Amino acid sequence: DAGVIQSPRHEVTEMGQEVTLRCKPISGHDYLFWYRQTMMRGLELLIYFNNNVPIDDSGMPEDRFSAKMPNASFSTLKIQPSEPRDSAVYFCASSGGVQGIQFFGPGTRLTVL
Amino acid sequence: KNEVEQSPQNLTAQEGEFITINCSYSVGISALHWLQQHPGGGIVSLFMLSSGKKKHGRLIATINIQEKHSSLHITASHPRDSAVYICAVRTGNQFYFGTGTSLTVIP
Numbered sequence: 001d002a003g004v005i006q007s008p009r010h011e012v013t014e015m016g017q018e019v020t021l022r023c024k025p026i027s028g029h030d031y032l033f034w035y036r037q038t039m040m041r042g043l044e045l046l047i048y049f050n051n052n053v054p055i056d057d058s059g060m061p062e063d064r065f066s067a068k069m070p071n072a073s074f075s076t077l078k079i080q081p082s083e084p085r086d087s088a089v090y091f092c093a094s095s096g097g098v099q100g101i102q103f104f105g106p107g108t109r110l111t112v113l
Numbered sequence: 114k115n116e117v118e119q120s121p122q123n124l125t126a127q128e129g130e131f132i133t134i135n136c137s138y139s140v141g142i143s144a145l146h147w148l149q150q151h152p153g154g155g156i157v158s159l160f161m162l163s164s165g166k167k168k169h170g171r172l173i174a175t176i177n178i179q180e181k182h183s184s185l186h187i188t189a190s191h192p193r194d195s196a197v198y199i200c201a202v203r204t205g206n207q208f209y210f211g212t213g214t215s216l217t218v219i220p
Contacts, residue, residue, distance in 0.1 A: 043148075043199060045208040056206040091156060098203070099144050099163070104156040 004105035006092050012111045018080040021108045024073055025094030033102060034067055034077050035091040043091075049075065050098065082112045116140050119200050119211035126218050132187040134214045136200030139181065147174050147185050148199040150213070156199075159185070190218045 005024040013019055025032045033048040047057040052069040060067070064083070069075040079086055089109050093102040120135045136145070147159040160167050160174040162183065167174050171190075176183040187194055195218050200211040 042212050043201075043210045045210075048208075058207070089154060093156075093158075099161060101158045101161050102146070103158065104148075107154055107156075109154075 004092055004094055004103050006090075006105035006108050008108060009106060010109045010111075012113065013082055014113050015083055016081045017112075018078065019082045019086075019110060019112075021077040021090050021092075021110070023075045023077070023092030023105060025075070025092070026103055027073065029094035029096050029100075029103070030072075031095045031098055031100070031102075032069060032075050033093040033095075034075070035093065036088045037091065037107075038088045046077070079110075082110075084112045086110060087112050115212070116209040117200055117202055117211040119198075119214050121214060122212070123215045124217070126190050126216070128191060128218055128220050130190050130218075132190050132194075132216065132218075134185045134198050134200075134216070136183045136185070136211055137181060138183075138200075138202045138209070140202065140204045140209065142178075142181075142202040142204050144203045145176055145183050146201040146203075147183075148201060150197040150199060152196065159198075187216075192218045192220050194218050 007022045030051050034046040037043045046059045047067045048055055049069045067077045089107045091107045092105045095102045117138045126132050145162045149157045149159050162176045171188045173186040197213040197215050199213045202209050
């Protein structure tokens with residue numbers, strides 16, 4: 001298995017632009033998590049899905065952020081419009097069961113100028 | 114107040130030393146995770162615990178539910194163990210994270 005796949009690995013954009021981050025979980029995993037990591041706030045859980053259904057999105061910072069999981073093999077995290085304070089590394093992880101070990105993707109480093 | 118506190122924040126050890134990283138939490142939990150983040154940024158999940166003790170190679174993780182405390186031990190530490198170790202707990206639908214312990218193992 002290739003593990004959790006994220007794209008792009010790096011994204012540089014200008015303030016106000018729409019940004020879409022993509023994630024392909026490990027086949028057979030029924031949980032998918034989106035995290036954000038910054039120096040100031042550390043690792044934060046944004047949202048997670050079970051069987052493609054959002055379970056908890058209380059970590060999503062504001063309405064500019066949205067996440068979807070249209071099927072078991074694909075999820076997106078969208079920021080519209082982006083702001084410089086959104087600059088961070090965004091990780092996607094998947095697990096078999098909410099109590100299971102989470103497997104992390106390599107992350108997307110987002111820079112908003 | 115943070116729901117999850119880790120100590121120490123930074124730790125430097127000589128190769129071969131026994132290392133302990135501590136995690137205390139203030140909420141009732143259903144599971145606790147230990148994560149390892151390498152200098153390159155990649156994150157690996159080391160353990161998921163709900164009780165007792167788990168061992169994988171030179172790594173041992175323990176949890177005391179009554180005391181709301183977990184420890185991660187590394188025996189015979191090696192420079193490749195240099196990383197940030199993060200404690201995370203799950204309670205209900207919520208996940209809380211410690212700020213991490215930065216470990217440097219010197220040859």
